[in-house]
Amino acid sequence: MTTREFEYETVVGPAPRADARPRPRAMRWLGYLAMIGVVIVIGLPIYWTLIGSFKLYNEIYRVPPTWFPLEPTWQNFPDAWNAAPFGRYYINSIIVTALGSLSEVALAIMSAYALAFVRFPGKNYVFIILLSALMIPVEITIIPNYLTIARLGWINTYQGIIVPGAAIAYGTFLLRQAFKALPYEVLEAARVDGAGHLRTMTSVVAPMAQPAIVTMALLSLVAKWNDFLWPLIVTNTADMRTLPIGIFWLRDQEGLVNWGVVMAGSLFLIVPVMIGFIWAQRYIVDGIAAGAVKG
Amino acid sequence: MTSRAISFPWTKRKHREWLLFGLLVGPNLALFSIFTYWPLIYNFYLSFVRWNFLRPTKPWVWFNNYIDTFTDAKFWEIMGNTLVFTVATVGGTLLLGLLLALLINQPLRFRDGARAIVFSPVVMSGAVVAVVWSYIFDPRYGLLDQILGWVGLNSPDWLVDPFWAMPAVIIVYIWKNIGYAVVIYLAGLQGIPRDLYEAARVDGAGAWAQFWNVTLPGLSPVAFFLSVTSILTSFQSFDIIKVLTNGGPVNATSTLILFLYELGFVSYDAGEAGVVAMVLFTIMFILTLIQLRYLERQVSYG
Numbered sequence: 001m002t003t004r005e006f007e008y009e010t011v012v013g014p015a016p017r018a019d020a021r022p023r024p025r026a027m028r029w030l031g032y033l034a035m036i037g038v039v040i041v042i043g044l045p046i047y048w049t050l051i052g053s054f055k056l057y058n059e060i061y062r063v064p065p066t067w068f069p070l071e072p073t074w075q076n077f078p079d080a081w082n083a084a085p086f087g088r089y090y091i092n093s094i095i096v097t098a099l100g101s102l103s104e105v106a107l108a109i110m111s112a113y114a115l116a117f118v119r120f121p122g123k124n125y126v127f128i129i130l131l132s133a134l135m136i137p138v139e140i141t142i143i144p145n146y147l148t149i150a151r152l153g154w155i156n157t158y159q160g161i162i163v164p165g166a167a168i169a170y171g172t173f174l175l176r177q178a179f180k181a182l183p184y185e186v187l188e189a190a191r192v193d194g195a196g197h198l199r200t201m202t203s204v205v206a207p208m209a210q211p212a213i214v215t216m217a218l219l220s221l222v223a224k225w226n227d228f229l230w231p232l233i234v235t236n237t238a239d240m241r242t243l244p245i246g247i248f249w250l251r252d253q254e255g256l257v258n259w260g261v262v263m264a265g266s267l268f269l270i271v272p273v274m275i276g277f278i279w280a281q282r283y284i285v286d287g288i289a290a291g292a293v294k295g
Numbered sequence: 296m297t298s299r300a301i302s303f304p305w306t307k308r309k310h311r312e313w314l315l316f317g318l319l320v321g322p323n324l325a326l327f328s329i330f331t332y333w334p335l336i337y338n339f340y341l342s343f344v345r346w347n348f349l350r351p352t353k354p355w356v357w358f359n360n361y362i363d364t365f366t367d368a369k370f371w372e373i374m375g376n377t378l379v380f381t382v383a384t385v386g387g388t389l390l391l392g393l394l395l396a397l398l399i400n401q402p403l404r405f406r407d408g409a410r411a412i413v414f415s416p417v418v419m420s421g422a423v424v425a426v427v428w429s430y431i432f433d434p435r436y437g438l439l440d441q442i443l444g445w446v447g448l449n450s451p452d453w454l455v456d457p458f459w460a461m462p463a464v465i466i467v468y469i470w471k472n473i474g475y476a477v478v479i480y481l482a483g484l485q486g487i488p489r490d491l492y493e494a495a496r497v498d499g500a501g502a503w504a505q506f507w508n509v510t511l512p513g514l515s516p517v518a519f520f521l522s523v524t525s526i527l528t529s530f531q532s533f534d535i536i537k538v539l540t541n542g543g544p545v546n547a548t549s550t551l552i553l554f555l556y557e558l559g560f561v562s563y564d565a566g567e568a569g570v571v572a573m574v575l576f577t578i579m580f581i582l583t584l585i586q587l588r589y590l591e592r593q594v595s596y597g
Contacts, residue, residue, distance in 0.1 A: 034398035049427045110320070111323045136334075145334055148330070167326035197315055229534065250426075251426045276418075289478050289482030
C-alpha cells in the first residue's frame with residue numbers, strides 16, 4: 001500500500017490541490033463511482049417528477065411506466081394552476097418569506113450589535129436569555145401561540161403567520177460572533193470620525209460582516225419559504241395558504257386521481273427554489289460548512 | 296466583553312447608552328417572551344389541567360395528565376417510533392454521509408457540482424419532497440416498483456403497510472438531508488492539516504493507519520457537531536411524516552411532534568398536549584445544552 005503511494009507521487013508529482021493526498025488509482029475510481037451513484041439517487045426522483053408532469057393521464061396509469069413521455073404535454077401545468085390557487089400561494093409565500101426574513105435579519109443585526117458593542121449592566125444575562133430560546137423547540141409553542149394569535153384576532157392573517165416566528169436566537173448568536181471578530185481598529189476609527197452607534201452599526205459593522213449576514217439571511221429565507229407546521233395551523237382558507245401547504249392540499253385532492261397534475265404543481269415549488277439555489281449555492285453551502293468548522 | 300465596548304463621546308452619559316441597548320435588543324426579547332417563553336410556561340400549566348379548548352373552566356387535576364399519558368400504550372408506541380425514526384435517520388445520514396464524503400474528498404472532476412446536487416434537496420420544502428415521493432412509492436405506477444421489478448421484487452404498498460411505512464419515511468428523510476452531512480464532513484476533512492498526513496506517512500503509516508490515526512480523530516469535532524444538529528433536526532421533523540403518512544397507518548409512523556399536533560388540533564386534549572410538550576422540551580433541553588457546550592468550545596479559540 002505504502003509503496004504504491006510513493007510511486008504515485010513520483011510519477012504524478014506534487015498534487016495540485018490542498019486536499020490532494022496521493023491515493024491509489026482505485027480510490028479515484030471509487031470516488032467517481034460514488035459521485036455517479038449519488039447523482040443518480042438524488043436525480044432520479046427529480047427526473048421522475050419532471051417526466052410525470054409531462055405525461056398524459058392515461059400514460060401515468062400505464063404498467064409498466066414509461067421512462068420518457070410518449071406524447072409530452074403541457075396540459076398538466078394549466079390544470080395544476082387551475083386546480084388550486086397557485087397564484088395566490090406564490091403571493092402569500094413571497095409576502096410571508098420576505099417580511100419574516102427581513103424581520104429576522106434586522107432583529108439579529110440589532111441584537112448582535114447591542115450585545116457585542118453597547119454598554120449595559122447585566123448584558124450577559126440578556127445574552128443568556130436570548131440564547132436559551134434555542135432550547136425551546138418551535139413545535140411545542142404551537143398550541144399556546146395558536147391561542148394567543150386567536151385572542152389577537154390574527155388567525156388566517158399575514159401577521160398571524162409572520163409575527164410568532166419573527167424573532168431569532170441562533171442568527172443573533174452567529175452574528176454576535178462575527179461582529180466580535182471584526183478588527184477593533186476599524187471600530188475605533190469610526191468612533192474617532194464621530195460616528196454614533198447607529199451609524200457604526202449600519203455603515204461599518206454590517207457591511208464588514210456581510211458574508212455572515214448574507215449566509216444567515218439565505219438560511220432564513222429557505223426556512224421561511226419551506227415552513228410548514230405553523231402556516232398549516234394558522235391558515236384555514238385556501239386564499240391564505242403558502243406554497244408548501246398548497247401542494248399538500250393539491251396532493252390530497254388529486255393524488256389518487258391524477259399524479260401528472262400533482263407533479264406539475266410540485267414543479268411550481270421546486271423550480272424557483274432550484275434557480276435560487278444555483279444562484280446562491282456558494283453562499284449557502286460554504287456558509288454552512290464554515291459555520292460548522294469555525295463555529 | 297465590556298472591554299470591547301466602544302466609548303463614543305456623545306454617549307458619556309451612560310443612561311443614553313442603556314436606552315439604546317434596550318431599543319436594539321427589546322423587540323427580539325419581547326417577541327421571545329410572548330411567543331417562546333410564555334408558551335413554555337403555559338404548556339407547563341396546561342399539563343396540570345383538564346381542558347378541551349372550549350370549556351370556560353380548566354379544572355386542576357394535579358398529575359393525572361402525566362399518569363394518563365405515561366400509562367397509555369399509545370404514548371410509548373409513539374416514543375418508540377420517535378426513537379426508531381431518530382436513530383435510523385441520524386445513523387443513516389451520518390454513516391452514508393461519511394462514506395460519501397470520504398470517497399469524494401479527492402481531486403475529482405465535477406466534485407463541487409456533485410456536492411451541490413447532493414445538497415439541493417436540503418433547501419427544498421419537506422412537503423413537496425414528500426408529495427413527490429408519495430408518487431414514487433405508488434405500488435403500481437411508481438418509480439420504486441419499477442426499479443424493484445428489475446431485480447424481480449414486488450413493491451410493498453409502502454405507505455399503507457404498517458411494516459413498510461416507517462422505512463419509507465426514513466428513506467425520504469435520509470434522501471432529503473444527506474447532503475447536509477456530506478457538506479459538513481467535507482469541510483471537516485478539508486480542515487485537517489496536511490502536515491499530519493505527511494508526518495504519518497514519514498512514520499510509515501499506510502492508508503488505513505492514516506485513516507484511523509489522522510482522519511477519524513481530526514473529524515471527530517465535526518462529527519460531534521453534526522450528530523447533535525442532526526438529532527435535533529430529525530427529532531423535530533414534521534412535514535415529511537405529515538404529508539407522506541400522516542402518522543399512519545394507525546400510529547406506525549407517528550412521532551412525538553405528530554402526536555402533539557394531533558392532541559392539539561384533532562382530539563383537542565390540552566392537558567395531554569401539555570404533557571407531551573413538556574416531554575419534548577425536556578429532551579430538547581438536554582440536547583441543546585450539549586450543542587451549546589460544543590459551540591462555546593469552538594468559539595473560544597476562534
